Amino acid sequence: MVNAAEESRRLQDQVAWITGAGSGIGLAGAQALAEAGAIVVLSGRRAPLLQAAAEGIVRAGGRAEVEVLDVCDAAAVAATAQRILARHGGRIDILVNSAGTNTPRRFWRDQSPEGWRQVIATNLDSLFYTTHAVLPAMRARHRGLVINISSWAGVHHPKLTGPAYNGSKHAVTAMTETLNMEDGIHGIRACVICPAEVATPILDTRPQPPSAEERARMLQPQDLGQAIRFVAELPAHACVNQLIISPTWNRMYIDSL
Template sequence: MNILADSVVWITGGGSGIGAAGARALAEAGATVVVSGRRREELERVVGTIRETGGHAEAAVLDVTDEPAVRRTAAAILEAHGRIDTLVASAGLNLPNRSFQSLGPGDWARLVDVNLNGAMHAIQATLPSMRERRSGTIILISSWVGRHAVRLGGPGYNATKQALVALGHSLNMEECGNGLRACVIMPGEVETDFLTQRAAPPPPDELARLLRPDDLGRTIRFVAEMPPHVCVNEILISPTWNRNFLPPAPAAAAASV
């Protein structure tokens, strides 16, 4: 029997992109998936897609920066289903103006609140029930910049995504004796609406060569389906055509001279 059959998954940031792809992949594997996020319309679209294919999914409108609301959402899932087997913390953002010169205190606080505090709120709301059952998987969606900071990411995004890596390893240090495990997934560029937040989004021919959300959905499922004695501590995944490794285009090189 599939290891995820009859399990319960909570995905923050589940209304679009990587979170939505993870929801589809885990529901296909037999899990009941609760997707949370700020936009009800997007959440309902994901839930509808899963239900149309015979899966089980629910929506919970939630802003992960609201810690009491995160605790209430976790409590509601536990009351309805009795357990949370897998938490996927996928909520995240970056800003169009992200350099030190343009990043104001409010922007910095917003990045930290969503990317780092939001994940921590969900973890803290979920851990007690996982410890009690001595079973649980926590998957944190970081970024390529979680391992290799790049100028394009900006200081706020770079810092918060690297902090998620430390958070995941800290979970494994403290909770492995309780039967819990954490994995930090660090994807390179993924063809999602997230890329439109850049001042200069990749052109269509380059977008077609990037990772796709479903690639990450399969990665999330791979981690969640590992038997309980296996911990995949981290995954660094990128497009084969990795723009971080390629030389700059001739026009860009000429402009930098």
């Protein structure tokens, strides 16, 4: 029988690499995985934010490391993955791709080629770079989990997020399933989590940012952190291919009534 302590530390000593870990869903996921016993490696571009996040995890009794990284730089991603693998005996057990962005000028009438490239590079290209970097080690160990944060816009077609965001998030959803197609036989699982509105800093990039009252009704980062932990704690023979989660007060439905 599994006791309560073992139940709460199911990921003991597993190595989890999280991108976009300085805030929002990435930070909440790192905190939840650390609570479950994982050694979390936090990546993002802002060193002070990452260091503060890591210190908070350590104060709470977890283990955290920092790897400052621009996930849009393929060479830097590969080098970072190699450093993590070298420190941890060739292991990255869990990869959480949570880096994401959008632009205020996001519609066909106002989005520039530069804005398009920024969104696609962050939301899609970076996920390829990180996954490509960890797959050989996962295949060698015949075990591994990739969790990609997509969006409600990765399964539906909301107008408010724009063509670059919608296109990138649909691509993430499709790309994730190709991992299960090819690498399930190697013991590797992939899950795409598709949340509707979450009260994270990316909302500030909207042409009309939501009010505090509206944000309070949305999913909170900790909700997604718990979803990430749920997927990670399932036994290795179980794969959640896709998880769609929304606020009960779902403006994606309400605004269409």
